[in-house]
Amino acid sequence: MGESKNTEETILEAAQTVFIRKGLDGARMQEIADEANINKALLHYYFRSKQKLFDAVFSKVLSGTFNEMRAIFQGGLSVEHAIKRFADSYIDTLIKNPYIPEFVIHELNKDPEALKKTVSQNLPDISPFLRTIQKEMEEGKIIEMEPKQLLMNTISLCIFPFVGRPIVTQILFEGDEQEFYQTMERRKKDVSDFILNAIKT
């Protein structure tokens, strides 16, 4: 059969690049075809429609994003270790893929119903980690606070700078992208220091 390497995978990668950059509405099938160095009709041959191609990309991105989160929060780690590991590995991933969170969030914001199924299929269960937090609070290892607020704080501190990168870079680094990324490297450690300091008894 006539194929250069793996056309389907090539298309998916090109589509991911374009969709992440422009969003579903902003992306053009022609642009995806160009990015993949193929003909526009070929996109429809492999994925029927723009929507189906988008769904494939979105699902792939979403599962990748959540798998990492699941591995950490369902791993039975202590609060300290989970936070350290989350900050370190998640910020590391985001330095390499800074556009993913904004992409997911925007599409979800625009049409929550349409993507609800895809989301719920991938959603990590964080209740084990919430119980660990609860337990350590009762043991007096960390201060008392709502476990959900602690988890929300951890996630916020890691992800927000990347979601808000364009503004953050302007306000704090006068537009210097490189300085932004250098600060993120240091932030892997700074975030867990900050959180652990805030919750130590």
Next chain:
Amino acid sequence: MGESKNTEETILEAAQTVFIRKGLDGARMQEIADEANINKALLHYYFRSKQKLFDAVFSKVLSGTFNEMRAIFQGGLSVEHAIKRFADSYIDTLIKNPYIPEFVIHELNKDPEALKKTVSQNLPDISPFLRTIQKEMEEGKIIEMEPKQLLMNTISLCIFPFVGRPIVTQILFEGDEQEFYQTMERRKKDVSDFILNAIKT
């Protein structure tokens, strides 16, 4: 002259509603016209083009967003008071306008160059607050850390839950929006407690 009340303002509000919900690319001029209960051609009469209408909306939203930030961080408050006030008033604003941050961030992410001018015209100058942080560290009032990381943490903790609201609501509240907003009410206080705990000597 024949006008119902203030057509221009009506259009701007309708456009803001639709642009925030769908983004520039997802919004349709017809939908904006419907939202404003007017004819599509009237949009062009008042604002020439979709792009110009969008620019007007974006600029208005951006200045509103940054004015509040500027007032707090340029107000010469102590670190403790500035953080308390920022968390309280910003989260309060976001409870009322939860879609604004994601809107601004998405458009900025999609086309940073096109909006650079609008952004830089409204950008708050946070250097006074960074100096205040520096000073209080030297006086031993708060622990040593990069002032920019502290500011980034403050902003992240306040804004992220709203930007990531669709996912956060799913993961932490099983999709219950009301519980999300109740948690945000409590969060006004929780965020400043958390930060002040993290930086106290």
Next chain:
DNA sequence: ATCTAATTTTGCCAAATGGTTAAACTAATT
């Protein structure tokens, strides 16, 4: 070599969409 099935390209279409034009309407002014 021929046949067959999968893949790729060419050329095209119908619908959607941003935008324009000219006519119609409204209300203050004279």
Next chain:
DNA sequence: AATTAGTTTAACCATTTGGCAAAATTAGAT
């Protein structure tokens, strides 16, 4: 009432865009 300037509408146009049908090509099987 006639004029005039500003406002609103209806009808239409040009372009873009997602999508499709049919021809062309490729490569493995017989």
